[in-house]
Amino acid sequence: MLNRSFLVALSLAVLVGTASAETIRVAVTPGPHAQILEAVKPVAAAKGLDIEILEFSDYVVPNQALDAGEIEANSFQNQPYLDNQKADRGYRIEPVAPTVNFPLGVYSRKWKSWDEVPEGASIAIQNDPTNGGRSLLLLQDKGVIRLKDDVGFKPTVIDIVENPKKLRFVELEAAQTPRALDDVDAAAINTNYAVSAGLDPVKDPILKEDAKGPYVNLIAVRAVDKDKPWVKTLVDSYRSPEVKAFVLETFKGSVLPSW
Incomplete structure (x- = not known):
């Protein structure tokens, strides 16, 4: 039987762990982007970052929501698309890491x-x-x-x-x-x-499309957030060996990791 002091210590550890965990909301489009982020979640969780995945069925809302501060990051677009959105709409959004390429x-x-x-x-x-x-x-x-x-x-x-x-x-x-x-x-x-x-x-x-050019997808965050510690945790978790193996095994060439 577990003694009382051990149970108290265990409870305190759980409370401390829960309090120290940080939660971010990340927008993706359905399909591979969502599947990959599901694979990122446990890697990030082990580093103290909880990811809430929000799926949007178009390419417009994820940047609107990010610029408005309704989410912390998104993972669905390439650099030319982000550049166009920023030029047209004045979004204060920055890329923080390339992710995967989806040949058209x-x-x-x-x-x-x-x-x-x-x-x-x-x-x-x-x-x-x-x-x-x-x-x-x-x-x-x-x-x-x-x-x-x-x-x-x-x-x-x-x-x-x-x-x-x-x-x-x-x-x-x-x-x-x-x-x-x-x-x-x-x-x-x-x-x-x-x-x-x-x-x-x-x-x-x-x-x-040949697997070349500027169309590698990326993780984007608000410009004011780009240097926050959780951004590095998110990027490192996404670009981890575990996630790379998941991409290669799951998509078998239809999605290519950039790292």
Whole structure:
């Protein structure tokens, strides 16, 4: 039987441990970002940081919530997207660490290869400048279209100067692109939304982005918080060997760790 003094000491230890734990709220999009953060949670908990995961189904709300102080961090976007959001909306948000890369893919339920896609086909792309531009750059990289010179990372359909197949572009919210597959010939879909829709980002794309460029995702926090101790704990926990092993084993090449 445990003696009374031991039980008192144990209770005090639990109380001290509970009091010293810090809780942060981190926004993610559903799918791989959420799955990876679930793997980060126990690593962070062992370091005294409790992570509350909040899922948002679009790319707009996580930065709004972060800038407003409703959450402490988010993990869902790449640097070009964050730069665009800051320029457009004046957000005081800073990246603190790169995380993983999700190579973008073009998917189709009507055609088994890009060569089968006919002239005049409809292609869904994202309607935000960063992701839509990324899709257009992928199509240019594969020789499908040609864009104006020096368009940077955010070209739009008006920057297309050569379109041999006379493709018709349908611009949709990024989260809606998988749902458009029955209505268009092909759709450019971000990997997290492809996975959520049951698509295989390794086998299913008829065109696929090379794993290169500036599109590595990142952890972002408010500028006023970037030097706080919990930020380092969050980053170290995310970029730990345990989480890297989880990413490699779980996603098998559809998501690539940056560390």
